[in-house]
Amino acid sequence: MDRKVVLPGEFLEEKKGRKLGKGVYEEGGKVFAKVLGIPRISENQISVISLAGVYLPKVGDRVIGIISNVEISGWIVDINSPYNSFLPLSEAVSEFVDIYRTDLSRYYDVGDVIFCRISKVTKNKLVQVSMRDMLSRKLYGGIIIKITPSKIPRVIGKGGSMIQLIKQKTGCNVYTGQNGVIWIRGENKAKAIEAILTIEKESHIIGLTDKISKLLGGEK
């Protein structure tokens, strides 16, 4: 089955007091798509889910980042976006650290993978991330793959159904970041990667969970 694909500039609907979501713009009460994607039109919101594009940081997003540089009082984190983010020392470590005596690479070094939260984005897109909550952690071992960020919700599935399926069938440990980075560790990671890449390629098809279930079916 096919979902309708809209192109930039395509007229969607009259606005009629509804909220505008991502991927649309308004001109004289009419709403147009501004990216190539799948339209979502409901009673209170109009949006288009992009089929391509880069990740733009948003406060509250959980992302997987790679430490790309160690500074005097924090770290530069690559979050798979045109914008780098900064992880300040105070947002990363709860104990007291004397920055004049300590080399911060003892906490996080270049190349380390972290699961963190976007805590601040300024108008000029200066981004700060934070490790100060229960879910944030450093990820040891494993491998990371990158997919189109807008397709992450499909990988997770409704209420986490898809990701649960992948975890169960392959026995892998999987973390997904909203920035399109997925971290996988486990015996059967090749199978998990295959499933995720299939989801990315065929995300515009309806009935994807069944297909993936069949793909992974051979495993116990």
Next chain:
Amino acid sequence: MSKTNIQLIVDGKRIDGRSPGELRPINMKVGIVERADGSAQVSFGNTTIIASAYGPRTLYPKFLQESDTGILRCRYMMAPFSVDERKSPGPDRRSIEISKVIRLALEPVIFLEEFPRVVVDVFVEVIQADGSTRVTGINAASLALAMAGVPMKDLVTSCSVGKINGTLIVDLNGKEDNNSEADVAFAMIPSKNKITLLQMDGLLTKEELHKLLQMARENCMKIYELQKRALKEKYRSD
């Protein structure tokens, strides 16, 4: 190619058998450069162009960054084998100018203000040149940008019009381009009916120009339909 003395319009038929208001066979394909974020190949008759789009991505050197908006960079390049006599590679006066007009034609549709400090790169490579390369390049570039997921108001559609032996014609090929009395490069935003590129070379009366613009508009709408079909084709599941 140089000036020829052959009659370019005989009995209302052009040198390649087209009628004055007819476009050449158009072929569009999206997603042909694997490592690019977006790409497209567009051919108008023998003119073939590959455009690829990258980004938005971080812009270096840092002094080129704009703190409140993103920037668009375009490069128009002719392959040495694209023309009859070998073109020496690298940018020259003509390519630099065309790069700029392509950028100016595309800039109005892109929401660059959503991407401060970054760049969107567009590379337009002419593989085979047979007239109207800049307008074909704009068509290909807007397809590539749409495929890369860059937020845009609309696609940009473009075509060339001109005048030969007193006849107004659409979509000039190489021979016509070199021997025309006037040629006009034209690009527009179809759904808003706004012009983003208008260049003219040669002599035209005011009435002729108005007529040509009308012809260009009509043909752009035809090309727009083809562009939309090419993009939708890419995302159709079997």
